[in-house]
Amino acid sequence: MGGTRTLLAACLVIAAAFAALVPPAAALPAVHDVFESEQQPTETPPDHRYNIKLYGAVGDGVANDTKAVLAALKAASEAVNYSSVLVPEGRFLVWPLLIEDCKNTWIEIEGSVLAPKEPHDWPQNEYYIQFLNPNNCSIVGRGLAAEIEGNGMGWWE
Numbered sequence: 001m002g003g004t005r006t007l008l009a010a011c012l013v014i015a016a017a018f019a020a021l022v023p024p025a026a027a028l029p030a031v032h033d034v035f036e037s038e039q040q041p042t043e044t045p046p047d048h049r050y051n052i053k054l055y056g057a058v059g060d061g062v063a064n065d066t067k068a069v070l071a072a073l074k075a076a077s078e079a080v081n082y083s084s085v086l087v088p089e090g091r092f093l094v095w096p097l098l099i100e101d102c103k104n105t106w107i108e109i110e111g112s113v114l115a116p117k118e119p120h121d122w123p124q125n126e127y128y129i130q131f132l133n134p135n136n137c138s139i140v141g142r143g144l145a146a147e148i149e150g151n152g153m154g155w156w157e
Contacts (some may be wrong), residue, residue: 048083050076052092059090061114066095076105082136084108089145096122097129102137109139109146117151 050072053059057068069085069092076083084106091112115128128150131137141147 048076048079048081049086050083051086051088053088053090057090057092059088059092059111061091061093061112063093064095065092066097069094069097073099073102073105073107077101077103079104082106087111087113096127098132099130099134099137100132101135102131102133103135105137107137107139108142109148110142111145113148115149115151118154 052065052068052072055068055071055075057063057065059065069087072085076085082104085108087107087109089111091114093114093116095116116122129139129148139148
């Protein structure tokens with residue numbers, strides 16, 4: 001399992017680095033439009049750290065937390081200085097993400113980010129996390145519980 005996580009982390013770093021060089025295919029749906037949210041945080045994030053739970057994420061592994069993640073990312077990218085989006089301990093079900101114009105933002109994962117289990121739950125987008133026009137953005141894991149679980153078994157069965 002650890003080798004899979006390491007490989008996935010390496011792929012995400014490479015994908016983020018080259019995302020600005022590869023234009024998106026015209027057929028890819030704008031996933032962020034499907035999950036566009038006007039949710040506001042329930043309290044002011046301290047020190048430009050945007051906890052997805054403040055934007056409505058549940059973290060039970062069942063509720064769809066995509067809107068909360070996108071809302072926190074949008075707020076963090078609009079901050080004047082560097083900021084971070086915190087995925088705290090918990091199990092956050094997040095549909096495939098198209099993250100556009102991310103700037104000066106760290107995505108700090110302390111819990112689990114879970115992809116949908118069934119291939120039919122994915123839009124036509126073949127990527128789980130895709131950055132378009134990133135500027136100084138990173139995904140980092142913090143602690144032993146930090147993971148991105150791609151739930152790939154459904155793809156091979």
